[in-house]
Amino acid sequence: MTRPKIIVLDDDPTGSQTVHSCLLLTRWDRDTLCRGLADSVPIFFILTNTRALPADMAAAVTRRVCRHLKEAIAQTGTTDYIIVSRSDSTLRGHYPLETDVIAAELGPFDAHFLVPAFLEGGRITRDSQHYLMVEGQPVPVHETEFARDSVFGYHHSYLPDYVAEKTQGRIPASAVERFLLADLRQPAALLDRLARLQGNVCAVVDAETQGDLDQFAAAVLQVASQGKRFLFRSAASLLTALAQLPPQPTPPEAMATYCRPGRYGAVLVGSHVRKTTEQLTALLQEPDVFPIEVPVARLRDSGVAEAEIIAAVLAAVDQAIAQGKTPVIYTSREELTFADAPTRLAFGQRVSEVLMAIVEQLPADLRYLISKGGITSNDVLSKGLNLATVRLLGQVIPGCSVVRTPADHPRFPELPVVLFPGNVGDREALRTVYHRFQGSGTAIWE
Structure with a gap:
C-alpha cells in the first residue's frame, strides 16, 4: 500500500502541532502548492487563516485554494492523496461551510468525518460527546467558554446534534454515522463499515488515546487505497496517525x-x-x-x-x-x-x-x-x-x-x-x- 500525500487546509497555523519536518504554506498559488505536493515529507499544510475571516471571505479563500490545488495536483501528477480541513478542537470554525466548498470543488467524497479529538490538549470524544479535560475531569465542551464564542458559538457537544445545529437541519442528527470506541477496536468490522460509506455521509469519530486514532487511520488508509474517497474535518491528533512520521529529530x-x-x-x-x-x-x-x-x-x-x-x-x-x-x-x-x-x-x-x-x-x-x-x-x-x-x-x-x-x-x-x-x-x-x-x-x- 502506497502512502498518500496528506493535504491539510488549516484555518489557522496551529494544526501542525502534532507533526514535524513538513512544509507550511502561507500562499496558495499553483507553484507554491506544487512545492508542497513534491516535498518528500508525506504531509503539508496550507495556512488559509479562514477562522479569522467572515463566512463569505472564508468560502472565497477555500474555493480559490481548492481550484489552485486541483491545478497543482494535475501538474504534478499526484494521484494518491487525502484532504483534511483542520480546525479547532473546541469546535469553533466555519463548519460546514469549508467542507461544503471542498466537497463541491474536489469531490465527490464517500464521507466526511468530524474528528475533533486533540489528545495533547486534553480534548477527547467518548460516545460521540466531545469533552475538554479540566483539572483531570471531562467537561462537555458546550459548557466551556469556547461554546460562547461570539462568532462561532454553539449549544451542543454531542456531535450529531452539533452537526444538525451547524447545518441548520440539513444533516439531521439521526443521519450522522457514529464511530464509537468499540467500533475502532474491531478492525475487520471497521474496514467493512468504512467500505460501505457513500454519498458524502457525515460521520463522527470517538478518540480517547492516540491508539484509537492510529487504528482508525490505518483502516482509512487501507480503504482509501482501494478507491474510497474521504474528507476530514479534524483537530491535529488525527494528522499524526495519517502521516505516520517517526519521532521529531530534536527533542x-x-x-x-x-x-x-x-x-x-x-x-x-x-x-x-x-x-x-x-x-x-x-x-x-x-x-x-x-x-x-x-x-x-x-x-x-x-x-x-x-x-x-x-x-x-x-x-x-x-x-x-x-x-x-x-x-x-x-x-x-x-x-x-x-x-x-x-x-x-x-x-x-x-x-x-x-x-x-x-x-x-x-x-x-x-x-x-x-x-x-x-x-x-x-x-x-x-x-x-x-x-x-x-x-x-x-x-x-x-x-x-x-x-x-x-x-x-x-x-x-x-x-x-x-x-x-x-x-x-x-x-x-x-x-x-x-x-x-x-x-x-x-x-x-x-
Whole structure:
C-alpha cells in the first residue's frame, strides 16, 4: 500500500502541532502548492487563516485554494492523496461551510468525518460527546467558554446534534454515522463499515488515546487505497496517525539549540481566551521580562492613530533591551464588545495589522520569537515575516510548534518562531516555553 500525500487546509497555523519536518504554506498559488505536493515529507499544510475571516471571505479563500490545488495536483501528477480541513478542537470554525466548498470543488467524497479529538490538549470524544479535560475531569465542551464564542458559538457537544445545529437541519442528527470506541477496536468490522460509506455521509469519530486514532487511520488508509474517497474535518491528533512520521529529530527540551546568537528574544501575545491570559499572567511574574501592553481599546474608542501605538511599543522594546530584559508584547486583556460578528472580525484584523507592523520592526538580532494565538501566529508568518513557505521543526511542548525562517530571509534569517495556540497548555505552559528558549544551547546551523 502506497502512502498518500496528506493535504491539510488549516484555518489557522496551529494544526501542525502534532507533526514535524513538513512544509507550511502561507500562499496558495499553483507553484507554491506544487512545492508542497513534491516535498518528500508525506504531509503539508496550507495556512488559509479562514477562522479569522467572515463566512463569505472564508468560502472565497477555500474555493480559490481548492481550484489552485486541483491545478497543482494535475501538474504534478499526484494521484494518491487525502484532504483534511483542520480546525479547532473546541469546535469553533466555519463548519460546514469549508467542507461544503471542498466537497463541491474536489469531490465527490464517500464521507466526511468530524474528528475533533486533540489528545495533547486534553480534548477527547467518548460516545460521540466531545469533552475538554479540566483539572483531570471531562467537561462537555458546550459548557466551556469556547461554546460562547461570539462568532462561532454553539449549544451542543454531542456531535450529531452539533452537526444538525451547524447545518441548520440539513444533516439531521439521526443521519450522522457514529464511530464509537468499540467500533475502532474491531478492525475487520471497521474496514467493512468504512467500505460501505457513500454519498458524502457525515460521520463522527470517538478518540480517547492516540491508539484509537492510529487504528482508525490505518483502516482509512487501507480503504482509501482501494478507491474510497474521504474528507476530514479534524483537530491535529488525527494528522499524526495519517502521516505516520517517526519521532521529531530534536527533542522538545532541546529546542533552544535552534536559537540564533544574541542576548534576547521576544514574546508576542494576541489571543484573548482565558487560558492565554492566565499563562501571560504567570509569565509576567518572571523578573527578567518587560511587559509592553498594546492598548487595543484605544484603537476602537479614541480614534488614536495606529502609528502612535506602534511607535510607543517599539520604544518600549528598545527600553526593555537596554535593561537586559525580554520584551513581552501583549494586547490589553479587557473584553471588548461589538455590534456583530463581522465588526468584531474587522476590528481583529485592524489590531493584527498593528501587531504585524511591530513584528516587522523588531530588532534584527532576536534569538527567537514566541507568538501566542493561532490567528496572531498565522499573521506573523504570512505578514510580519512575509513567508511563502516555512519548514516545521517540531514541538517545544505538546501542541506547540516551532518553525524556522529560511537562511535568505532579508531581516530575520534562521529565526526560530514558536506557534503557540491560544487554548493549549496549563497555566505554566508559556513560562515553560520561555525558559526553554532562554536556556543555554549550542546553535544548530544546517
